Each structure stands twice: as C-alpha cells, then as structure tokens.
Amino acid sequence: MDSHDVPHLDRYIQLLDQQKKTLNAAYKARQGDRPEDRKSRLELINNFEMNYTVQQMCQLRTRQSRMSTAPTEMLVHSSFPPPPYLPSIAPLGELKQTFINDLRLETHHRGKYLLLRSITPPNRMTAIMAIVEDEREDAVMLQLYQQNDKKDRPATSILKQNDIVIVKEPYFKVMGDGEYGLRVDHVSDLVWIDPCDKRIPLQWTHLFDLNKTADDWKQEGNEAMRIEQYWAAVQNYTTALGCPASLQERKTAQLNRALAYLKNGAFDAALVDTECLTSSSDAPEKALYRAGQALYELGRFSECQDILQSLCEKYPNNVSAAMELERVRCRLEEQKSGIYDFMAIQEKMSRDPPPRLDHATFIGPVTVKASMGRGRGLFTTKAVKAGDLILCEKAFAHCYVNTTGKLAAESSGIGLRVNVHTNRMTTGRQGDLITRVVQKLWRNPSFLPEFMALHQGSYEPVDVIEVDGKPIIDTFLVERIVSLNCFGCPISSLKTLELEDPHGEVHHSCGVWLKASYINHSCLCNVRRSFIGDLQLIHATRDIPPDTELTFWYRTLAGGSYEERQESLKNWGFECDCPICLDAKNTPKKVLEKRDALHGDLKTALDAGMLDVAKIKRLLAAIELTYKIPASEVPRLALWAPYLRLMHTYVAENQLVKLLASALKGLECLGFVVKGANPLESPDTPFEVVQWGVVIDTVIEAWMHLWTAYAILAPHLCQRAEDCAIVTYRICIGEDVTFEESFGRKIREAVKQLV
Numbered sequence: 104m105d106s107h108d109v110p111h112l113d114r115y116i117q118l119l120d121q122q123k124k125t126l127n128a129a130y131k132a133r134q135g136d137r138p139e140d141r142k143s144r145l146e147l148i149n150n151f152e153m154n155y156t157v158q159q160m161c162q163l164r165t166r167q168s169r170m171s172t173a174p175t176e177m178l179v180h181s182s183f184p185p186p187p188y189l190p191s192i193a194p195l196g197e198l199k200q201t202f203i204n205d206l207r208l209e210t211h212h213r214g215k216y217l218l219l220r221s222i223t224p225p226n227r228m229t230a231i232m233a234i235v236e237d238e239r240e241d242a243v244m245l246q247l248y249q250q251n252d253k254k255d256r257p258a259t260s261i262l263k264q265n266d267i268v269i270v271k272e273p274y275f276k277v278m279g280d281g282e283y284g285l286r287v288d289h290v291s292d293l294v295w296i297d298p299c300d301k302r303i304p305l306q307w308t309h310l311f312d313l314n315k316t317a318d319d320w321k322q323e324g325n326e327a328m329r330i331e332q333y334w335a336a337v338q339n340y341t342t343a344l345g346c347p348a349s350l351q352e353r354k355t356a357q358l359n360r361a362l363a364y365l366k367n368g369a370f371d372a373a374l375v376d377t378e379c380l381t382s383s384s385d386a387p388e389k390a391l392y393r394a395g396q397a398l399y400e401l402g403r404f405s406e407c408q409d410i411l412q413s414l415c416e417k418y419p420n421n422v423s424a425a426m427e428l429e430r431v432r433c434r435l436e437e438q439k440s441g442i443y444d445f446m447a448i449q450e451k452m453s454r455d456p457p458p459r460l461d462h463a464t465f466i467g468p469v470t471v472k473a474s475m476g477r478g479r480g481l482f483t484t485k486a487v488k489a490g491d492l493i494l495c496e497k498a499f500a501h502c503y504v505n506t507t508g509k510l511a512a513e514s515s516g517i518g519l520r521v522n523v524h525t526n527r528m529t530t531g532r533q534g535d536l537i538t539r540v541v542q543k544l545w546r547n548p549s550f551l552p553e554f555m556a557l558h559q560g561s562y563e564p565v566d567v568i569e570v571d572g573k574p575i576i577d578t579f580l581v582e583r584i585v586s587l588n589c590f591g592c593p594i595s596s597l598k599t600l601e602l603e604d605p606h607g608e609v610h611h612s613c614g615v616w617l618k619a620s621y622i623n624h625s626c627l628c629n630v631r632r633s634f635i636g637d638l639q640l641i642h643a644t645r646d647i648p649p650d651t652e653l654t655f656w657y658r659t660l661a662g663g664s665y666e667e668r669q670e671s672l673k674n675w676g677f678e679c680d681c682p683i684c685l686d687a688k689n690t691p692k693k694v695l696e697k698r699d700a701l702h703g704d705l706k707t708a709l710d711a712g713m714l715d716v717a718k719i720k721r722l723l724a725a726i727e728l729t730y731k732i733p734a735s736e737v738p739r740l741a742l743w744a745p746y747l748r749l750m751h752t753y754v755a756e757n758q759l760v761k762l763l764a765s766a767l768k769g770l771e772c773l774g775f776v777v778k779g780a781n782p783l784e785s786p787d788t789p790f791e792v793v794q795w796g797v798v799i800d801t802v803i804e805a806w807m808h809l810w811t812a813y814a815i816l817a818p819h820l821c822q823r824a825e826d827c828a829i830v831t832y833r834i835c836i837g838e839d840v841t842f843e844e845s846f847g848r849k850i851r852e853a854v855k856q857l858v
C-alpha cells in the first residue's frame with residue numbers, strides 16, 4: 104500500500120521483458136540437461152577470486168564517487184527472483200545423497216541432498232556466494248539468498264571457508280552470467296553440519312579438532328562474545344552442549360548461549376535456553392533477566408513484567424532489572440491506554456538518523472471478521488468519533504530509507520525488485536523487507552502463525568510448518584504476503600508535511616504491520632493511516648458506528664479516472680466498488696467527456712499567469728452540474744485542488760468573505776456536511792460538523808483559512824475551526840501535540856495582525 108510501483112515506466116518495462124525472455128529461454132532450453140561443459144574446480148576458484156577482486160575495486164570506486172555526489176543521489180540495486188518453488192519439507196533422514204556431477208539443469212532434485220564443503224571464502228553480491236565441492240571433488244558455485252544483511256552479519260561469518268553444509272533438494276540452474284550454480288532461496292533448505300556429524304566424509308575430518316572439550320568450546324564461545332561475533336558464539340556453545348560435560352558446565356553454556364541468542368535476535372531460542380533454568384525455585388539471576396529480555400523483544404510484555412517482578416523481589420539490588428521493569432510497565436500502559444509521549448517520540452524522529460522506537464502496540468475497539476466478498480476485514484466493536492485513535496501499531500518488520508538526511512549517501516540504496524512471474528516491479532526496500540521478514544521468522548518461529556495468517560492471494564503453500572525441529576520458511580510465500588500486505592511509508596508523516604511538495608514524496612521506506620493489514624480498501628474510506636517511524640497510526644476520519652468495517656485507501660487518492668484507479672489497485676486483485684468508483688463507472692460516457700473537457704478548460708484557467716477568478720468559478724459550477732449524486736454521498740475529489748487554489752488567492756488578497764465561501768465549498772466537495780459554518784448566511788444556526796468527508800492533508804489548510812476568516816467575521820467560531828483543524832491534523836500526522844508548532848502559532852500571529 105503506497106509502496107512505489109513502477110509499472111508505467113518504459114525502461115523498466117523493457118528490463119522486465121528482456122529478463123523474462125532470457126529466463127524463459129534458459130529455463131525451457133536447458134531443463135533436465137546434465138551439462139558437459141562445467142568448469143573445473145580450479146577454474147571456478149580462479150574465476151571466483153578474480154571476480155571478487157574486480158568487485159572490490161568497483162566498490163572502492165563507487166565509494167569514492169559517492170563521496171563526491173550529492174547526498175540525495177541513491178544507488179539502485181536490482182534483483183530478479185526465480186520462478187517460485189516450494190521449500191523442502193522432507194526430513195533429512197528420508198533424503199538420499201546425490202553429487203554435483205549428477206545434477207540436471209533447471210531442476211529441483213526432490214528426494215535428494217548434497218553434502219558440500221565451502222572451498223573459498225564467501226562473497227556478498229545479490230546473494231552470499233562461494234565455491235563448494237562435494238566429496239568427489241567436483242565443484243560448483245553456491246548462492247545463498249535471504250541471508251542476513253551485511254549490517255547485521257558479515258558474509259564471511261555466514262559461510263566460512265571449510266564450513267560443511269547440506270543443501271536439501273538442491274536447485275541447479277543457469278545463473279545470470281551463463282555459468283551453472285546451486286541456488287538456495289529458502290533458508291530452511293540449508294543445514295549447517297556440526298564438526299562431529301557422522302555424515303562428514305573421512306577426507307574432511309582433518310579440518311576439525313575433534314578432541315576439544317566442552318570447556319574448550321565454551322571458552323571459544325566466550326571469546327566470540329567478547330569480539331561481538333554472536334553467531335559464532337551460538338555455534339561454539341551449541342557444540343559445547345553436544346560434548347560430555349557436568350551439569351554445572353551445561354548450565355553455564357546454556358546461560359551464555361541464551362545471551363548470544365539475544366544478541367542475534369533469536370529470542371525464541373533465548374527463551375528456551377532460559378526456561379528450564381527459570382522454572383526452578385533457585386533460578387539464577389541472569390537466567391531470569393535474560394528470560395525477561397527475550398519476552399520483552401517478543402512483545403510478551405505481561406509475562407515479561409511477571410518475570411522481572413519476581414527477579415526484583417529476589418534480587419532487590421539489581422538496578423538493571425528495576426529499570427527493565429519500569430520500561431515494560433510503560434509498554435503495558437501504552438498497550439492498555441493508547442497514550443504515548445508523542446512529543447518525545449517526534450523529538451527522537453527529528454534526529455538523523457532516527458533511532459529505533461521502543462513502544463508497544465495499542466489496539467483500539469476493533470476485531471477481525473469476515474467481510475462480504477473481501478475475505479476478512481477489521482470492524483469496530485463500539486462507536487468511535489472522527490479523530491479517535493483506532494490503532495497505534497509497531498511494525499512487524501520495517502525497512503527505512505534515508506533519502507534526505509546527512510546519512511543518505513551511506514544508505515544501502517534503493518532496490519528495484521523485478522518479479523517476472525507476477526509482472527510487478529517495485530522500487531524501495533521491499534526486497535530487503537522480504538529478507539528481514541524471512542530472518543525474523545527463521546530466528547523466531549513463534550511469529551509464524553500470525554504472519555502466515557495474512558492474506559496470501561492464490562499462493563498454494565506447503566502444509567508443513569516444521570521439520571527436523573526447524574521451521575519451514577517459504578521465501579516465495581513471504582514475498583507474496585509482503586507484496587499484498589506491505590505499506591510504503593515516509594520516515595514520519597510530520598516530515599512529509601514539512602516537504603515543499605509532499606505529493607512528490609516517494610515512499611521508499613516500507614514495512615509490514617500485522618493488524619493494519621486486515622483493513623480493506625475503499626476510496627470512500629472511514630479511517631486513515633499516518634506514520635511516526637515504524638509506528639503506524641490509524642485514526643477514524645468520520646464518526647463510525649459499532650460493527651462497521653474500517654477501510655482506507657491502498658493508494659493515496661488523487662482524482663483520476665475510474666480506469667486509472669482500478670489500474671493502481673491491480674496488484675491486490677480486486678475492483679473497487681465504493682460509491683465513488685460505482686458513480687464513475689455508471690456515469691454516461693458523454694457526461695464524463697463533458698466533465699473532462701471542462702476540467703481541461705479549468706486547468707488552462709488555473710495555469711494562466713493572471714487568474715480569471717470569475718471564469719474559474721463558472722467552470723467549477725459547470726463541473727459540479729455534471730454530478731447527479733450529492734457530494735455528501737459521492738465526494739468530488741477532483742474539485743478540491745481548484746477550490747484550494749481559490750482559497751490561496753483570497754487569503755493573499757485578504758478577501759475574507761470569499762475565503763470563507765471557497766473553503767466551505769471545497770470541504771463540501773470532499774463530502775463534509777457542516778452546519779452553521781457560514782455566519783453570514785445562517786447566523787443563528789450553531790456550528791456542527793454533521794458529517795466528516797474525505798480527509799487529505801490539505802484539509803488542515805481549509806480549517807486554517809476558516810479560522811482566519813472567522814477571526815474577523817465571526818470570532819465566536821474561531822475555536823470551532825481550530826478544533827476541527829486539530830482533529831484533521833491528528834488524523835493526518837498521527838498526533839496533535841506538534842500542531843501548535845506546525846500551524847497553531849502561525850495562525851494565531853496572523854490573526855492578531857488582522858484584528
């Protein structure tokens with residue numbers, strides 16, 4: 104939603120076509136071939152090393168040239184996923200070994216596995232790549248996709264030289280450069296083999312010192328922790344736990360591994376390691392503390408509070424535990440009340456780069472239910488008012504792109520993700536988001552049920568969730584879910600508001616929010632989203648009765664024809680049948696042509712150096728006559744911008760009566776019904792917003808203009824205009840504590856000068 108698709112750009116279309124042809128040709132022509140021209144082990148190693156050197160030189164040159172480019176220029180990386188294929192769900196014990204020489208091209212070797220040793224250090228390109236050999240000394244390129252980001256973990260630690268791995272049901276294919284390689288897209292298809300594993304052939308056993316004791320491995324783990332190589336520490340402690348050891352040695356290794364898991368973001372595993380230690384009455388202090396940390400990171404705040412509370416009772420001098428307890432209590436309060444310190448949050452967001460926000464999710468009076476013809480949807484459980492907070496949701500996964508700050512040049516670049524199988528291209532960090540989700544699920548399978556419950560379209564996944572004690576993570580399913588449920592977003596809606604041209608803003612940052620994903624689309628919506636970092640806030644844009652489905656726009660609304668709107672929703676596989684779309688669909692072609700022609704004339708009049716206001720008003724009136732249904736039922740979105748333009752003109756000329764009228768006309772076009780708002784026409788009618796209309800950012804301006812006009816024409820209404828401006832601001836920006844700084848103060852000063 105609001106992610107940046109690029110379907111209309113010619114050069115991308117060409118790229119897509121070209122890629123499609125290449126892939127199809129490669130796939131069809133070579134499928135099932137056993138290639139006779141595979142490179143020798145030595146050739147592969149030499150080529151790999153040469154490519155590595157060339158890549159290093161290019162990166163150096165890029166870094167140097169980046170230093171001299173403007174910070175807003177971004178690198179664009181592209182990635183092309185292969186035809187989707189299912190992950191291996193076979194237990195390793197049921198697979199039969201195969202060898203590189205027996206592999207067939209463009210084939211998934213179901214029922215088979217390859218045992219491989221890495222014979223080069225890895226290189227990170229679009230994937231982690233290394234040359235691997237089997238025990239017959241045949242070699243091939245191995246490409247591992249969806250591995251950790253380079254910021255989280257260096258490639259050299261993901262696949263070290265001499266690491267031994269098993270690739271389950273290997274996929275052998277022609278690679279982008281015409282060479283042959285093994286491609287692993289599903290993290291669960293790769294199994295790392297322990298030095299003591301019986302499957303390791305004799306000729307490789309000399310690579311490992313099999314005489315190390317549990318204590319040796321633990322010491323190595325401790326050293327890895329000291330130099331912050333937490334992934335290595337996990338491996339070392341795990342090996343220690345596989346060696347004969349005393350109960351105390353085992354407990355220590357387990358406690359240390361829990362910390363290493365925490366540092367690696369594997370909170371489920373950290374919890375398992377601490378659970379058996381915390382279950383006893385003499386639970387070690389560190390075990391309780393680490394269990395608390397794991398529960399906090401998993402968002403299980405209530406359990407976290409319980410464990411920290413008992414820790415603080417047992418060890419009253421533990422200052423860190425007391426602080427953690429205080430922190431989790433704040434989260435629980437946010438979760439319950441929906442009250443956040445937005446001033447402090449916005450202050451954090453103004454830093455460059457903004458830090459990770461540490462807040463809980465608030466879920467208001469809503470529930471997920473079946474929605475006729477739309478799958479499931481989010482419904483109110485009680486009545487809410489315009490401006491009420493419905494959700495303040497922390498992202499499940501979020502990728503942030505800094506396009507303007509001082510670190511923009513250092514940002515990892517904007518990806519172009521080309522999916523030749525769904526004919527969809529997106530820019531932004533969606534590719535990285537997929538990897539982030541895959542890694543989060545892989546490390547914390549307890550999140551799987553909630554994530555996998557999201558809309559998957561027509562994807563047919565495997566029905567196994569775990570094999571050999573490990574979760575099955577289907578990358579292509581994750582991709583599909585992300586594509587249907589991800590939101591493009593600004594760093595914060597406040598920052599977007601501060602931009603000179605907020606509509607030109609491209610949402611390169613993106614994320615997945617689990618609850619907000621249940622909201623279906625309608626152009627005539629009743630809620631709106633805004634963002635503060637990775638918090639997505641949903642506010643009601645009108646008064647909503649209980650048991651009503653909530654809807655918002657999947658694409659930011661502009662006028663646009665019926666066809667254009669449906670085209671922009673194509674990714675989600677439905678046609679919008681909201682009143683705005685139905686009206687556009689049912690309006691006779693002749694009327695639409697007339698309306699378009701009038702809009703053409705209006706555009707010319709608005710583009711002219713000197714505004715002919717009378718003509719503009721005539722044209723607006725003529726366009727309005729082309730609508731049959733009142734704007735309160737079918738808003739006339741395309742008329743908002745011209746009315747806003749008139750407001751700008753009148754405010755500049757200090758024509759307050761006309762300003763008042765144009766602001767009210769504009770609001771009316773958006774579907775607002777406001778009684779008693781024109782004191783010149785109905786001085787005795789009390790002011791009341793009977794119905795809120797479509798809330799777009801610039802509606803804040805209309806209330807400001809009314810506030811200004813009222814200052815002279817009807818001072819008793821100023822407060823009402825200000826109240827409406829604040830509600831609109833809250834809906835658009837996510838909070839209203841910064842309203843005074845952004846707008847209130849300026850208007851107050853302008854009004855002081857007027858009166």
Ligand SMILES: C[S@@+](CC[C@H](N)C(=O)[O-])C[C@H]1O[C@@H](n2cnc3c(N)ncnc32)[C@H](O)[C@@H]1O
Binds near residue numbers: 476587623676679
């Ligand atoms: C992000 S999901 C929304 C939640 C989804 N309905 C579910 O059951 O999980 C997007 C999908 O919901 C459905 N959808 C959303 N808005 C719709 C609408 N106005 N009409 C029909 N289907 C809609 C489409 O299948 C779309 O791909």
